[in-house]
Amino acid sequence: MHDTISVAEIMVEDVVTAPPNATVTEAATLLRDEGVSSVLVVRDGDPEGIITEGDFVTQLCERRDLGHLELSAVMSSPLTTIEPTASIVDAVALLRSTDIEHLPVVSSPERTSETAADDGTGELVGIVTTTELTYYVPQLVHRATESREQPPQRRVRTDTLYERDDWEFEYRGADETAVSVGDVARFSKPISEDDVEAFASVTGDTNRVHLDAAYAAETRFGERIVHGVLANGIVSAALARLPGLTIYLSQESSFRAPLPIGTRATAVCEVVEDLGRSKYRIETDVLDGDGTTVLEGDAVVLIDDLPPAAARERDAAATGSSD
Incomplete structure (x- = not known):
């Protein structure tokens, strides 16, 4: 204790x-x-x-x-x-x-x-x-x-509660209001020591290779690294920003390389198959700050309509931007 x-x-x-x-x-x-x-x-x-x-x-x-x-x-x-x-x-x-x-x-x-x-x-x-x-x-x-100053939160979307200035999201598709095969979503954020420590505290995964610099220096990685599941969470963040309400159904991942703490991680998610009934298969990659693939896999998601209130917010925002 x-x-x-x-x-x-x-x-x-x-x-x-x-x-x-x-x-x-x-x-x-x-x-x-x-x-x-x-x-x-x-x-x-x-x-x-x-x-x-x-x-x-x-x-x-x-x-x-x-x-x-x-x-x-x-x-x-x-x-x-x-x-x-x-x-x-x-x-x-x-x-x-x-x-x-x-x-x-x-x-x-x-x-x-x-x-x-x-x-x-x-x-x-x-x-x-x-x-x-x-x-x-x-x-x-x-x-x-926890009280240290964090990047300000911004309410700019109807499907996420807030965004931060050091987060970046890009969506490329024929129609950005609906999901289609060939669409690509990219989400990136820096993963800090605070992120890793918070993840360890919340999940209980306090493996020293993520938290103890002296210990990690003597491992095959030579330094502290980000939890693999935390890296996978960047994929979840990208999918959460697909048009509509994204519901995760499954995720398969293969960890290709360690992700260093302090780097900007980028999830690249491409819709590759329409499975019917609003379900889609998506290829998912996570890249480190140098563009090296550290994680690759597949996800299956269900895309529901936004709840009524959020849909009204979206429509109001779209109307306001076109006036």
């Missing part, structure tokens, strides 16, 4: 630090050379602040001559810290409530409760970030990041 795992068990002990009078350029060099995302600012062994990759972006937008400034002028302070004996559930809750991604771990002889320390005083013993938490509790981290 997650509340039995302490922060000390997952924290990174080799913390990259710099003194307050170090320059921003020196800190940036540490980030690059050490391959980390933050530098703790420490004075006489006591942590005073932190500078992260996100801080560099913010500061670059606000200051022209950033490189020669001392870290004391740009660091985030005071620190939000946590005890090593606190649980990883406590860590997730704290990251969520403070909207941060880096949590220094500080041990203080005077502090006995397993709660966070807000002043950063005490002995610095490690750091825990959303990266480490993702390895162990991806579903908790996802809940912690």
Whole structure:
């Protein structure tokens, strides 16, 4: 159970630090050379602040001559810290409530409760970030990041509840109000780490090859990959946008190649056979961002008429566009 795992068990002990009078350029060099995302600012062994990759972006937008400034002028302070004996559930809750991604771990002889320390005083013993938490509790981290800004939803169709700006759909057919053999539907969207973590949480498929970078690096794939069923879901998204109300009857899929996380996946669905009684067989492919086929298969769908209210919405929209 997650509340039995302490922060000390997952924290990174080799913390990259710099003194307050170090320059921003020196800190940036540490980030690059050490391959980390933050530098703790420490004075006489006591942590005073932190500078992260996100801080560099913010500061670059606000200051022209950033490189020669001392870290004391740009660091985030005071620190939000946590005890090593606190649980990883406590860590997730704290990251969520403070909207941060880096949590220094500080041990203080005077502090006995397993709660966070807000002043950063005490002995610095490690750091825990959303990266480490993702390895162990991806579903908790996802809940912690649900409030992050998402692409805006748009209500532009009558057969889907909403669309997003980073989704793309294209339908090619002789009549875009009805399904016919030869029609092709294409739907694409980027598949992010949040998507993969959400899918794992909802379905329970927490296979580490999808969630644990260190674990996946030692597999035949060499990196984390998207769940195969999630890739198949891009096909479902394309079919949901066919003219009418699409009802899935069957799907056969063959997985040809892994789909990397962070790529734009595109489903290409071609209507190849009219089976009668509003049923159609459709060839389905999913391509990665380089155009490589990662999945291929066949689907059979039933196309019903839209419900009356949705049909009226469609007709009203069509009338409005022609006036």
